[in-house]
Amino acid sequence: MKTKPLILVVNDDGITAPGLRALIEIMNEIGEVVVVAPDSPQSAMGHAITINSTLHCQKINLTNGPQLEYSCSGTPADCVKLAVNELLDRKPDLCVSGINHGSNSSINVIYSGTMSAAMEAGIEGVPAIGFSLLDFSWNADFNPLKRFIHKITIKALKNGIPKGVVLNVNFPKLKEENIKGVKICRQAKASWVEEFDKRTNPMGKEYYWLTGTFVNKDKEEDTDEWALSHGYVSVVPTQFDLTAHHSIKHLNKWNL
Amino acid sequence: MKTKPLILVVNDDGITAPGLRALIEIMNEIGEVVVVAPDSPQSAMGHAITINSTLHCQKINLTNGPQLEYSCSGTPADCVKLAVNELLDRKPDLCVSGINHGSNSSINVIYSGTMSAAMEAGIEGVPAIGFSLLDFSWNADFNPLKRFIHKITIKALKNGIPKGVVLNVNFPKLKEENIKGVKICRQAKASWVEEFDKRTNPMGKEYYWLTGTFVNKDKEEDTDEWALSHGYVSVVPTQFDLTAHHSIKHLNKWNL
Numbered sequence: 001m002k003t004k005p006l007i008l009v010v011n012d013d014g015i016t017a018p019g020l021r022a023l024i025e026i027m028n029e030i031g032e033v034v035v036v037a038p039d040s041p042q043s044a045m046g047h048a049i050t051i052n053s054t055l056h057c058q059k060i061n062l063t064n065g066p067q068l069e070y071s072c073s074g075t076p077a078d079c080v081k082l083a084v085n086e087l088l089d090r091k092p093d094l095c096v097s098g099i100n101h102g103s104n105s106s107i108n109v110i111y112s113g114t115m116s117a118a119m120e121a122g123i124e125g126v127p128a129i130g131f132s133l134l135d136f137s138w139n140a141d142f143n144p145l146k147r148f149i150h151k152i153t154i155k156a157l158k159n160g161i162p163k164g165v166v167l168n169v170n171f172p173k174l175k176e177e178n179i180k181g182v183k184i185c186r187q188a189k190a191s192w193v194e195e196f197d198k199r200t201n202p203m204g205k206e207y208y209w210l211t212g213t214f215v216n217k218d219k220e221e222d223t224d225e226w227a228l229s230h231g232y233v234s235v236v237p238t239q240f241d242l243t244a245h246h247s248i249k250h251l252n253k254w255n256l
Numbered sequence: 257m258k259t260k261p262l263i264l265v266v267n268d269d270g271i272t273a274p275g276l277r278a279l280i281e282i283m284n285e286i287g288e289v290v291v292v293a294p295d296s297p298q299s300a301m302g303h304a305i306t307i308n309s310t311l312h313c314q315k316i317n318l319t320n321g322p323q324l325e326y327s328c329s330g331t332p333a334d335c336v337k338l339a340v341n342e343l344l345d346r347k348p349d350l351c352v353s354g355i356n357h358g359s360n361s362s363i364n365v366i367y368s369g370t371m372s373a374a375m376e377a378g379i380e381g382v383p384a385i386g387f388s389l390l391d392f393s394w395n396a397d398f399n400p401l402k403r404f405i406h407k408i409t410i411k412a413l414k415n416g417i418p419k420g421v422v423l424n425v426n427f428p429k430l431k432e433e434n435i436k437g438v439k440i441c442r443q444a445k446a447s448w449v450e451e452f453d454k455r456t457n458p459m460g461k462e463y464y465w466l467t468g469t470f471v472n473k474d475k476e477e478d479t480d481e482w483a484l485s486h487g488y489v490s491v492v493p494t495q496f497d498l499t500a501h502h503s504i505k506h507l508n509k510w511n512l
Contacts (some may be wrong), residue, residue, distance in 0.1 A: 041308070043307065044304060044306075044307045046304040046333070047372075048300060048302040049300045049466065050300075052297070052300075054455075055465070056461070056462075056463050056464075057464065077302070081466065082452065082464065084450075085450040085451070085452060086454075109498055110303050110375070110496055110498070111303055111305055116302060123447050124447070152512060155512065162500070162503045162506060162507075164445075165500045181512075184504050184507045184508050185504075186501060187499045189420075189497065191380070194341040196311075196337075196341060206312075207310040208311040208342070209310060210305065210307060210334065235507065235512065236499055237499065237500040237503040238498040238499060238500060239498055239499075239500040240363065240498075241442075241443055242365055242366070242424075242492075242494040242495055243492055243494060243495075244420070244421045244495040245442060247418045247421050247493040248440050248442065251418075254415055256437075256438035256440070
């Protein structure tokens, strides 16, 4: 590549999140960096977009470094749409999302704001990767991830990511020397069993908090859950063509 | 089936939407109906869930009929979680979502609150179908759809929907006699080209409205877009395993 690659950095934990700062630092070593991130936390926003209200966007500079930064009022997917179609003067060579504070492995991919931002970039034709660490803490240690993220990013820029595919990369919460390597995986067939915590407000009205337990009955060794629980970084190629191609033949027998 | 099937009815346009009312009417002919719908419109909410604020839910009765109805403060996916894990005393035999006022064909499936509710049911192990009409109008005519929705629902209850698959059904805006039939399709590879309408507010601050044009370059005859534009009802089997299985082999060559 003659010029430095243009890298769009987004996230869902918001512009101040330490995971985003860690990702900016790594990307500054690789390319020209533009950050477009939500002005407030947007976890579990899925692929929401803002169609019935206005969007605000402000150029800011939160930390030192060569990157350009924009803080936006929208969802993670909105940030990518704004970046690609309004803020940037050329199409980015890569979009990286994260580093998310918390897991986006298995079924979590579908609720994830981090991955929806990466997916949105993929839909817009921009190669994209979402990075997440299995540690919800605001003070999570992102240092053990840096070498891996650097390598995966360089490889993605060099090899290109297959069209229609977005990478979902999750890291176990381990010291660098204890991470065994990287595995290309499929999404484990796991889900959440919800428990609603029912309470009564001071006015006597009932309300709920959504809580839940993650349950994984998929014990095969080719899944992201297996990789993560055995000390590996998981890379799941994900797609936004949701068609269950294998069941088209079966459904044709319904004679609708 | 000895007893009437238990059918959970949800949507994203909100509990008062005429599309929901039309769906309730059809389902009342088939089973025991419980409605759990957002108390306000939740279009384009994708698969957002509410994890950082409280949820409210109220038993109401908006129209006559044997159905039970709950109005909830959350997203479409929240409504399904609440229904299955808190409000219903047994697992529903089917979840139907819609009838959405507007298209959820092609890439729209990923932004859709209607389909996220159906997907959430699928994840919870409940067979699920999303229904949408290509007419954004609040006064859209849902009558031409009734016969088709009735038939698809009966077939789904009788045959079962393959595990891990959720049906995305879209209807063209046509009179009943002009609908040519039903086609099982794949999701067309189309996307939106965004245009941000940039304005200045009375305080002199810039803001944006997200607008866009739907662009479909996928002209094959096995897509939902082809079916809909040729007078057919489209049925796309969709899945929440987002793994791009075909690219795992390719990515293994990266030697990460």
